[in-house]
Amino acid sequence: MKLQALTGAFGAEVEGLNLGQGVNARDMQLIAEALAEKSVLVFRDQDLDIGQFEDLATSMGEFGETPFITPVEGHPNVLKVLREADEEGPLFGSGWHSDWSFQAQPPSSTLLYGVDIPDVGGDTVFTSQYLAYETLSDSMKSIVNDLKGIHSAERSYGPKGTFGRPDPKASMDINGDASATVHQLHPLVRTHPVSGRKALFVNEVYTVGVEGLAPAESDYLLSFLFEHSKQIGFTCRVRWARGTLTIWDNRTTQHFAINDYAGSRREMYRITLAGEQPS
Ligand code: SIN
Helix, strand or coil: CEEEECCCCCCEEEECCCHHHCCCHHHHHHHHHHHHHHCEEEECCCCCCHHHHHHHHHHHCCECCCCCECCECCECCCEEEEECCCCCCCCCCCCCECCCCCCCCCCCEEEEEEEECCCCCCCEEEEEHHHHHHCCCHHHHHHHCCCEEEECCHHHHCCCCCCCCCCCCCCCCECCCHHHHCCEEEECEEECCCCCCEEECCCCCCEEEECCCCHHHHHHHHHHHHHHHCCHHHEEEECCCCCCEEEEECCCEEEEECCCCCCCCEEEEEEEECCCCCC
16 A cells, blocks of 8 residues: 655545455554544545445444435435536535534544546545644644634524525435534544644534634634635645545544536545544
8 A cells, every 4th residue: 555645735645455355454554544644545446336335434433423414225324425417506515614523523534435426526625624723823822722612513404504404406315403503512622543633623614603702702713713724735635536535534624525517417425434522
């Protein structure tokens, strides 16, 4: 197995593995260490059916919980991230976020596999929250180190949220409900359990406030952290092809699905792996 850096910032393509044939314990350990350091790993030309995709995921960890979205029939832990060529309306994943950060134990990582990919467009962009944290001044670090962010699914899946009401024209069956209004507190800065590095843990979609700050203070701090996190030097971009599998670390990245492929169909399988309470 060989790593090719995706950018000077982070991310890597992993060569030399056929994931459908199973991964031995040593390579699995190398993948876990590479993910903890590189945050985004891309495996090209993989040929996985849905069962092999599930097997790969369970060899890396336990399934996470998948709220609000109906999974693939018979595969309760696999989501089909699908957009038909003529589909309109909000695109799933098209806002800066870390998957399900509103959960008490948000997923450690996500596996996304390309099944049907537009000829051009539909890339996913990632930003490194290690770099976002490490480039803050010591004074700003000392402010954010002791604060907790308030995370909620309300803007996406609450009754008035982007996906709050069933949309009969949408290909994904997304059903928000009032449970999305629950708040979850997580430190603004978390330490990765494998690498020991600190990462900023905020995102525009799910972080709605900062505990203990007045609303104006919280708004100013979050809008600074959101802008700071997504500067171009902290990003990498994955261009998909059929058979591309990308694994990203939700503890140390945000991501954004680009909505630039109107007229083309895009289908992916997605599994999230269980994580720990951020600390
Ligand atoms: C997601 O946010 O998990 C979906 C990303 C994508 O479709 O590129």
